Amino acid sequence: MSAAGATHPGREQALALDRVDELQHLRARFALPRNAAGAELNYLCGHSLGLAPIAARARVLEELEDWERLGVQGHEHGRRAWIGYAERLAPPLAALVGAGAGEVVAMNSLTVNLHLLLASFYRPAGARHRILIESGAFPSDRHVVQSQLRWHGLDPAEALLELAPRPGEELLRMEDIDACIGAAGESLALVLWPGVQYRTGQAFELKPIVGTARRHGATVGFDLAHSIGNLPLALHDSGADFAAWCSYKYLNGGPGAIGGAFVHERHARDERLPRLEGWWGSEPTTRFRMSGAFELTPGAAGWQLSNPPVLSAAPLLASLELFAEAGMARLRTKSRALTAFLHASLQAACGENIEIISPADAGQRGAQLSIRVRGGSERARRVHEALGQRDVVGDWREPDTIRLAPVPLYNSFFDAWRAAGELAAAIRTAEP
Ligand SMILES: *Cc1c(COP(=O)(O)O)cnc(C)c1O
Helix, strand or coil, X not given: CCHHHHHCCCHHHHHHHHHCCCCHHHHHHECCCECCCCCECEECECCCCCCCEHHHHHHHHHHHHHHHHHHHHHHHHCCCXXXXXXXXXXXXXXXXXXXXXHHEEECCCHHHHHHHHHHHHCCCECCECEEEEECCCCHHHHHHHHHHHHHCCCCHHHHEEEECCCCCCCCCCHHHHHHHHHHHHHHEEEEEEECECCCCCEECCHHHHHHHHHHCCCEEEEECCCCCCCCCCCHHHHCCCEEEECCCCCCCCCCXXXXXXXXXXXXXXXXXXXXXXXXXXXXXXXXXXXXXXXXXXXXXXXXXXXXXXXXXXXXXXXXXXXXXXXXXXXXXXXXXXXXXXXXXXHHHHHHHHEEECCCCCHHHECXXXXXXECCCHHHHHHHHHHHHHCCEECEEECCCEEEEECXXXXXXXXXXXXHHHHHHXXXXXXXX
């Protein structure tokens, strides 16, 4: 611990909170990255890439061994038969997002899944053709909707609606979302919304957004990249038409891990819903007759194209076992306390040098805090670099924001306290 870290209050409180943390044993189930001298880094970047569960290596090696040992027979006779690998992932994923197992599928990656789902759920028809997103949408989500509009021969300049926070504000207000949907009215075909906004960490309640959109006749999909494994979700009850996520952020599935998708049960058997088809979406019991007929698999599984990438799915299985052991309710309880503790520690240590733009209300955020360093982009960047040199791993979002996320599966209250002290020290050393 650096001397700088000892100057702000809260150390004893952090240690006391760690002592009564009933999830603290889970930290040892993860590999913690280390610096060149071999010391553990203070890793607060699970919102970008979750850490490797120790068991991930064994899960991957088991599949490699089965491939070496069995060749093609691994499809049927592997210890986890590859043919059913996606079906293994669906129930634990469904538990995390609050859906039935038939409403969830592990497949592809996030951006691909958004395109596949929009192919089905974005059906512009005459006046009803517009898509609503938030103006701060993640670039890939923006590319998806803009290219979908053009794919349908529409002009994004006319057909893409964007809702921005009010001038001088960072966060979006539910009343503005309602008003925007209402104003779009019958021109609105689809709403694509984040569960948690990636830059600010603002969490949205899904159900009210779905309610408003559906009342106005629009379909609704959610990008849950920053929500799954971060917040408890109730996707089925929200009434959303679809959702998609990646598995390498809070889900710890590893770089480029297999993504996931949700399709509401009411669409499970709708054969009129057009889709881009592949053999893995065709009924498993008849798939291998190779008849050429597409027999729709009911539920989200019917959107699969290909047999699953087992080596990119194996680490996710290891992580989902840890989620099952911890339970999302307990994780959320710890997460609220942990992020609130980081929030208070940052304010105590850094004072007026920072502005935390994430919601102050713990109910409107997940693990992530987005910290704007005052004094301009140049200064902020120097602070971020100095923070990295002090072994705190967060990330940077232009023009002046550092994102830190204490993850309840593997971060401690002491991590949070220490990071606040290191940020204060980084601010001091970054002065010109
Ligand atoms: C992380 C993230 C992505 C990344 O997309 P990939 O297809 O997994 O590369 C897209 N959208 C959002 C909102 C994200 O947070």
